[in-house]
Amino acid sequence: MTAIYALYGDADAALRAVDGLRAAGLHDGDITVVSAEPLEHHPLGERDRATWMFWIASGGGAIGLAVAVWLTRMTELAWPLPTGNMPIVSWWANLIIMFELTMLGAILATVITLIITAGLPARRSLYDPEIVNGRILVGVERPASQSVPQIERALLAGGGRVKTV
Amino acid sequence: MNEAAARRLNDDLLRPLVETSWRFWVLVLLLGSVVVTGLATWLYQMYRGFGLTGINMPVYWAFYVTNFVFWIGISHAGTLISAILRLVNAGWRRPVTRCAEVITVFALMIGALFPIIHLGRPWLFFWLIPYPSERQIWPNFRSPLVWDFFAITTYLTGSVLFLLLPMIPDFALVRDRSTGRRNRIYGALALGWRGTPKQWHRLESAMQIMAIAIIPVAVSVHTIVSFDFSMAPVPMWHSTIFGPYFVAGAIFSGIAALILAMAALRTFLHLEAYLHPLHFENLGKLLLMMSLLWAYFIFNERLTVWYGNATAEREALWSTQKGPFAPLFWTMVACNFVVPFVILSVKKLRTIGGCVLASFAVVVGMWLERFLIIVPSLSHKYLSYTWGSYRPRPVEIIITTATFAAMGLLYVLFSKLVPIISIWELKAGEHYVADATPRTAAAHPLLPPPRGSRVGDPGLRTHP
Numbered sequence: 350m351t352a353i354y355a356l357y358g359d360a361d362a363a364l365r366a367v368d369g370l371r372a373a374g375l376h377d378g379d380i381t382v383v384s385a386e387p388l389e390h391h392p393l394g395e396r397d398r399a400t401w402m403f404w405i406a407s408g409g410g411a412i413g414l415a416v417a418v419w420l421t422r423m424t425e426l427a428w429p430l431p432t433g434n435m436p437i438v439s440w441w442a443n444l445i446i447m448f449e450l451t452m453l454g455a456i457l458a459t460v461i462t463l464i465i466t467a468g469l470p471a472r473r474s475l476y477d478p479e480i481v482n483g484r485i486l487v488g489v490e491r492p493a494s495q496s497v498p499q500i501e502r503a504l505l506a507g508g509g510r511v512k513t514v
Numbered sequence: 515m516n517e518a519a520a521r522r523l524n525d526d527l528l529r530p531l532v533e534t535s536w537r538f539w540v541l542v543l544l545l546g547s548v549v550v551t552g553l554a555t556w557l558y559q560m561y562r563g564f565g566l567t568g569i570n571m572p573v574y575w576a577f578y579v580t581n582f583v584f585w586i587g588i589s590h591a592g593t594l595i596s597a598i599l600r601l602v603n604a605g606w607r608r609p610v611t612r613c614a615e616v617i618t619v620f621a622l623m624i625g626a627l628f629p630i631i632h633l634g635r636p637w638l639f640f641w642l643i644p645y646p647s648e649r650q651i652w653p654n655f656r657s658p659l660v661w662d663f664f665a666i667t668t669y670l671t672g673s674v675l676f677l678l679l680p681m682i683p684d685f686a687l688v689r690d691r692s693t694g695r696r697n698r699i700y701g702a703l704a705l706g707w708r709g710t711p712k713q714w715h716r717l718e719s720a721m722q723i724m725a726i727a728i729i730p731v732a733v734s735v736h737t738i739v740s741f742d743f744s745m746a747p748v749p750m751w752h753s754t755i756f757g758p759y760f761v762a763g764a765i766f767s768g769i770a771a772l773i774l775a776m777a778a779l780r781t782f783l784h785l786e787a788y789l790h791p792l793h794f795e796n797l798g799k800l801l802l803m804m805s806l807l808w809a810y811f812i813f814n815e816r817l818t819v820w821y822g823n824a825t826a827e828r829e830a831l832w833s834t835q836k837g838p839f840a841p842l843f844w845t846m847v848a849c850n851f852v853v854p855f856v857i858l859s860v861k862k863l864r865t866i867g868g869c870v871l872a873s874f875a876v877v878v879g880m881w882l883e884r885f886l887i888i889v890p891s892l893s894h895k896y897l898s899y900t901w902g903s904y905r906p907r908p909v910e911i912i913i914t915t916a917t918f919a920a921m922g923l924l925y926v927l928f929s930k931l932v933p934i935i936s937i938w939e940l941k942a943g944e945h946y947v948a949d950a951t952p953r954t955a956a957a958h959p960l961l962p963p964p965r966g967s968r969v970g971d972p973g974l975r976t977h978p
């Protein structure tokens with residue numbers, strides 16, 4: 350057996366199952382919850398909220414800014430040709446490139462962080478196609494054989510039909 | 515969301531992907547043939563040279579640059595509006611956002627094509643890309659045309675990602691509802707998405723951050739497009755108001771394009787249950803506000819020039835007020851102000867039909883506005899012996915028409931391949947409205963009631 354799970358029709362039932370699994374001694378990290386929509390409004394959706402994404406995006410923006418400063422200054426000094434009576438290193442004009450590359454850096458850093466922290470692309474593990482029809486999956490992957498009866502009881506207490514894969 | 519509602523939502527919004535009527539193929543054939551004609555005309559222009567166009571001394575920017583500015587403006591429909599509505603957590607945005615974001619991506623792609631079409635040797639467009647040539651010569655970063663490259667690249671990259679990220683859960687949905695080759699393709703696109711709380715949090719955090727980042731980028735893009743003009747000492751161009759004036763115009767035309775696209779989707783894909791009159795009414799109010807803002811800007815621009823009474827500027831101004839460009843100018847005023855103001859300020863007229871009519875007028879009016887910014891000023895520069903005129907030639911008209919067809923074609927194909935309404939966001943919206951404010955949920959249903967029941971029955975949408 351690689352996983353044991355049950356599907357629930359609503360978030361409250363799924364939460365009861367999760368509470369049952371916790372009572373059986375499982376940690377949140379061992380319990381898999383999968384839904385077809387974010388459960389922002391529900392205690393079930395409170396898991397794994399903490400993220401450094403905003404700070405990483407800011408870091409990406411700082412890198413973009415540094416690249417822009419280097420690129421504009423280096424290229425203007427490489428061939429120091431006066432243009433339109435502007436200084437060779439024209440900060441007013443360069444500010445535009447610096448702004449764009451800062452934002453590009455922040456956007457790319459955000460997407461890269463999302464991909465890495467959300468575990469994408471991933472090989473599908475515990476999943477059931479019925480989830481797309483509004484069911485919520487609660488289960489445990491690779492459970493220890495001695496804890497299977499307890500897990501089954503917890504999942505049944507939530508009102509779900511237990512499946513094993 | 516209960517199972518029956520989820521199934522119904524999936525069935526309704528995935529139907530365009532699995533059912534193909536003969537009308538779809540006729541539309542694709544029709545639009546495709548116009549696009550192919552446009553591409554052939556462009557090749558012919560490359561072969562014969564720019565003598566085929568009406569572009570000549572002193573008007574070197576005309577239809578193509580008009581189209582460039584127009585399409586970049588239209589691109590403000592999506593990502594900017596979607597980002598603002600996301601940040602203010604406007605519940606009614608949910609069925610609208612993807613329709614809007616798609617417009618941004620395609621309009622930017624088409625808009626970015628025009629500077630290339632406008633090149634005498636378009637195959638050398640890569641000279642704009644900042645890389646050192648064999649003599650270590652780089653593009654001139656002090657040129658507004660290079661600023662355009664950076665701005666459009668950033669906005670296009672951001673907009674594509676802003677569109678793609680929320681599509682991942684919907685790709686997973688299509689994967690789970692399909693078999694065979696479709697299952698494999700959408701499975702690859704879904705990147706193994708499951709929908710764990712962690713994945714949902716990360717996706718929503720990313721969308722929030724990108725929304726914050728994309729708003730100033732969108733504003734910068736059209737400001738920089740305005741710099742193409744305002745950095746030049748040409749009558750009526752060298753103005754400090756051009757940045758915000760262009761941004762306001764871009765959002766204005768963008769909202770109009772979004773209303774037209776939504777109305778077409780509602781009719782052709784039978785999405786009446788999802789794109790409600792409420793959505794059109796809200797967008798209609800935004801359009802009315804932007805119409806007033808546009809009128810304010812154009813009054814400022816014209817008053818300053820008229821009051822300053824500088825010779826060259828005066829000539830350019832009067833050519834639009836009562837000279838050869840006057841018919842176009844007053845048509846523009848009617849389309850951008852009179853028609854939307856009359857229709858959208860009266861609640862009874864702010865129907866879907868009324869919003870569509872006003873939006874169509876605005877799209878026409880904004881194209882004329884871009885044309886009237888460019889051509890009259892170039893026709894009346896500082897030395898009167900250089901004055902001239904411009905008339906478009908068939909190649910320019912065909913290529914312009916082809917880009918409108920290209921927009922339609924790309925939109926039709928996209929809505930065939932991807933759910934045009936974000937399904938997971940719609941489901942999440944039901945929770946948000948139903949749980950947070952039941953009264954609001956009753957008044958503004960985001961989801962359709964079960965077939966056969968009355969629209970607006972609050973009991974059918976509550977969380978089980």
